[in-house]
Structures are given as structure tokens and as C-alpha cells.
Amino acid sequence: MDMRQVKRMIILAASIIFLGQMTVSADTQTGGFSNATGSNQQAVVVKNLDQLQNAFNSNQHHIIIAGSIYAGNKPITFTFADKKWDNTTIEGQSGTNPTLVNIQLKFDGEMLPATQAISNIVxxxxxFNGVISDLQKLTGNDIKPGGSGVNYEGISLRRINNAWISHNDFHDMSDDLFSISLHSDNITVSNNRFWFSNQWLNMNPNPNWNWIGDWHDLATERLTMVVGANGSDSYMQGGHKMHVTMHDNWFGPNLKGRPLLRGYVHVYNNYFDNSNQPTGNNSSGFSQQQYNALQIGSGSYVLSENNTFYKTNNSHLIGLDKNGDAYKFLERNNIYNQVTGTNAKSNANASEFSIPYHYSTLTGGNIQQQVTAHSGPFK
Structure with missing residues (x-):
């Protein structure tokens, strides 16, 4: 064997080792059900709304947000609605304080054939945040079901398979801050922060809006996220999809309630922070108290472990769409510090949960310290 053959064999062996390492990394890097890697296309950097719109219109799959992009005084939505959006990455450019203001990213495969979903999203x-003064001024259809205000979230995943949502900040938006629905599957939500400002909590004027057929005040709409839109969109009733991991996220302060979980959801290493403990009534006379921190919904399997609950009210709450709906819930090794209300009891054991990925749990005071230090954007 001459030296050229030896060199080729060395290069081939190194390549195999490298590819093996890449495969392992892709399978484990999210710490959850997703192994999404997003786009491998050349990135385009956008610095204003026109550039973002042009990147979207030209089907750019790797979009980098530089600086703050403002949609104007009414929320707008970018809807990624077909299979051409498989393998997409949207990320912020570190060092520029990347921000999408009054802008929602909706990845929505609901119009695809039933066997298809949009895949591999990062x-x-x-x-992501709204402008309170802009939202207060909305009127007419914008504050009724289907309107730009009542449907305004940061990110919405609808029939998406394999997505990784990581190191984002979501605050001051008028629907849930984030949602996963319509039989989405294999989603990891990691190192994000979800919260509402004191300005939102105490907004005045505090207009009445109509989200789902009834009217109530905007300031009370301090909801975090949902996994599964309803009981039929749950793990048990929806074809055993909705596998979601939530880890190392910072929930709070000033959250009224949720996450509401109807999927097969593994919740670990999260910090549920109700340190502000809102009390009393807001300017419209409605209670500001938190009603729950984490809600176990119809058709769900929820494993909650190694989380810290600080001053939360009803830390785990069973909240079903219909009395008697099935669910499985197991909590273990959580820390409860100065909590109020009640805490739901487990009705399942460890053998009923199967977690197919490697993960590492935090313990004790490390949870709060590590999560607050490493959640949200890198800036």
C-alpha cells in the first residue's frame, strides 16, 4: 500500500469519525425530542421590515435578524405555510440586540395533506415583544376573534415536526406568548424566557377585547403558552403526537397562568418565577393574582422534574377540558419555595414514561441560578 492510499484511508476514517460525532451531536444537542438543525443555506442578514419581507418573499431559509425590527402600530404575521419552508433557521445576530417588535412568526402546516408537516425548524x-401603547389603541376587528391583536404571539407552531426553539425572550404580547398545536411533534423548547412587564400588569387604560367569544380586559391576558389547542389536539386523543420537551426556561415574573400542556411533555430544569406575586385588582377591577404556574390538560402525559417553583400559586394544577378526561402526571424532585395554593398529586409512575434522549438535571439552588443566567438571547 503506497502513501497515497494510506492518506486516503486516514482521511476516510477521519471523515467517518467526524460524521459519527455530528450525528450524535444532532441527536442530543437540544436536550429533548427534537434533533432539528435548521437550514444549511447561506444566510441573509436583515436589518429592517422591508429587508425581512424581501427575505420572506424570496424564500430565504436562513434569516439573521440584526438589531430591532418594528412592524408598525399593528401586529403583523409572517406565515410559513407549506413544505417549501422545511429546513429553516431564523436567528438573531449576537451583539445587535435582535428584536422582532409587533411581529409574529407562524409556522403553519394545517393546509398540507394530513400525512405531512413542515419539518426541521430552528x-x-x-x-419577541409587543408595544403596549400600540395594542391599547387597537379597535374593531383587530380586537375580535381572528384579529391581528387577539392572535398575536411571538411564535406559533401548527402541524410542525422537529423544531427547536431556543434562547429567545417572549414578553408583552396579547395572546399566549407562544404555542404548539395541530398535532405538531418532536419539539424542544429550551433556554427561553417568558414574562410580562410591570407596565403590562398595571396598564391604564385597560381595554376590553374579545378572544374567544367573550370580552375581558387586556391586562389580565398574561398567558404563557399552550401545547395542544384542545382535547382532540392532545397526545392521547390526537394520534400520539405532541412530543414536547421544555427545559432550562425561565417562566416569569407577572404570568397570570400556564403553560397549559395537552401533549406528551417532559418539563425539567425550569424556573417558575412568581417573585413579584401580583395581588389586588387591576385598573378594570380584575384580580392580578396568578391562577397557576403549570397546568396539566386533557389527554396529556406530563413528567415534571427538577424544576424550581418560587412563590407560585397552584404550582401544578389539573385543568381539563371536560370532567373525566384522561391524563397522566408524574412530578419528582421539584423544589417548592414559598408557594401558595395547592399542588396536583401524581397519578402515574416512572414506568409509564419513556424518554428516548439523554438529559442532565440540575438540583437545588443551581436550577434558579443556572436558568436565569443562561435563558434568553445571547444579545
Whole structure:
């Protein structure tokens, strides 16, 4: 064997080792059900709304947000609605404080054939927030079901398979801050922060809006996220999809309630922070107290472990769509510090949960310290 053959064999062996390492990394890097890697296309950097719109219109699969992009005084939505959006990354450029203001990213495969979903999505390192004064001024259809205000979230995943949502900040939006629905599957939500500002909590004027057929005040709409839109969109009733991991996220402060979980959801290493403990009534006379921190919904399997609950009210709450709906819930090794209300009891054991990925749990005071230090954008 001459030296050229030896060199080729060395290169081939190194390549095999490298590819093996890449495969292992892709399978474990999210710490959850997703192994999404997003786009491998050349990135395009966008710095204003026109550039973002042009990147979207030209089907750019790797979009980098540089600086703050403002949609104007009414929320707008970018809807990624077909299979051409498979393998997409949208991320913020570190060092520019990347922010999408009054802008929602909706990945929505609901119009695809029933056997298809939009796949391999990564969104990371972005702040999503609304402008309170803009939202207060909305009127007419914008504040009724289907309107730009009542449907305004940061990210919405609808029939998406394999997505990784990581190191983002979500605050001050008028629907849930984030949602996973319509039989989405294999989603990891990691190192994000979900919260509402004191300005939102105490907003005045505090207009009445109509989300789902009834009217109530905007300031009370301080909801975190949902996994599964309803009981039929749950793990048990929806074809055993909705596998979701939530780890190392910072929930709070000033959250009224949720996450509401109807999927097969593994919740670990999260910090549920109700340190502000809102009390009393807001300017419209409605209670500001938190009603729950984490809600176990119809058709769900929820494993909650090694989380810290600080001053939360009803830390785990069973909240079903219909009395008697089935669910499985197991909590273990959580820390409860100065909590109020009640805490739901487990009705399942460890053998009923199967977690197919490697993960590492935090313990004790490390949970709060590590999560607050490493959640949200890198900026």
C-alpha cells in the first residue's frame, strides 16, 4: 500500500469519525425530542421590515435578524405555510440586540395533506415583544376573534415536526406568548424566557377585547403558552403526537397562568418565577393574582422534574377540558419555595414514561441560578 492510499484511508476514517460525532451531536444537542438543525443555506442578514419581507418573499431559509425590527402600530404575521419552508433557521445576530417588535412568526402546516408537516425548524436568539401603547389603541376587528391583536404571539407552531426553539425572550404580547398545536411533534423548547412587564400588569387604560367569544380586559391576558389547542389536539386523543420537551426556561415574573400542556411533555430544569406575586385588582377591577404556574390538560402525559417553583400559586394544577378526561402526571424532585395554593398529586409512575434522549438535571439552588443566567438571547 503506497502513501497515497494510506492518506486516503486516514482521511476516510477521519471523515467517518467526524460524521459519527455530528450525528450524535444532532441527536442530543437540544436536550429533548427534537434533533432539528435548521437550514444549511447561506444566510441573509436583515436589518429592517422591508429587508425581512424581501427575505420572506424570496424564500430565504436562513434569516439573521440584526438589531430591532418594528412592524408598525399593528401586529403583523409572517406565515410559513407549506413544505417549501422545511429546513429553516431564523436567528438573531449576537451583539445587535435582535428584536422582532409587533411581529409574529407562524409556522403553519394545517393546509398540507394530513400525512405531512413542515419539518426541521430552528428559531433562536431573538426577543419577541409587543408595544403596549400600540395594542391599547387597537379597535374593531383587530380586537375580535381572528384579529391581528387577539392572535398575536411571538411564535406559533401548527402541524410542525422537529423544531427547536431556543434562547429567545417572549414578553408583552396579547395572546399566549407562544404555542404548539395541530398535532405538531418532536419539539424542544429550551433556554427561553417568558414574562410580562410591570407596565403590562398595571396598564391604564385597560381595554376590553374579545378572544374567544367573550370580552375581558387586556391586562389580565398574561398567558404563557399552550401545547395542544384542545382535547382532540392532545397526545392521547390526537394520534400520539405532541412530543414536547421544555427545559432550562425561565417562566416569569407577572404570568397570570400556564403553560397549559395537552401533549406528551417532559418539563425539567425550569424556573417558575412568581417573585413579584401580583395581588389586588387591576385598573378594570380584575384580580392580578396568578391562577397557576403549570397546568396539566386533557389527554396529556406530563413528567415534571427538577424544576424550581418560587412563590407560585397552584404550582401544578389539573385543568381539563371536560370532567373525566384522561391524563397522566408524574412530578419528582421539584423544589417548592414559598408557594401558595395547592399542588396536583401524581397519578402515574416512572414506568409509564419513556424518554428516548439523554438529559442532565440540575438540583437545588443551581436550577434558579443556572436558568436565569443562561435563558434568553445571547444579545
Amino acid at each position: 428559531v433562536k436568539n431573538i426577543t
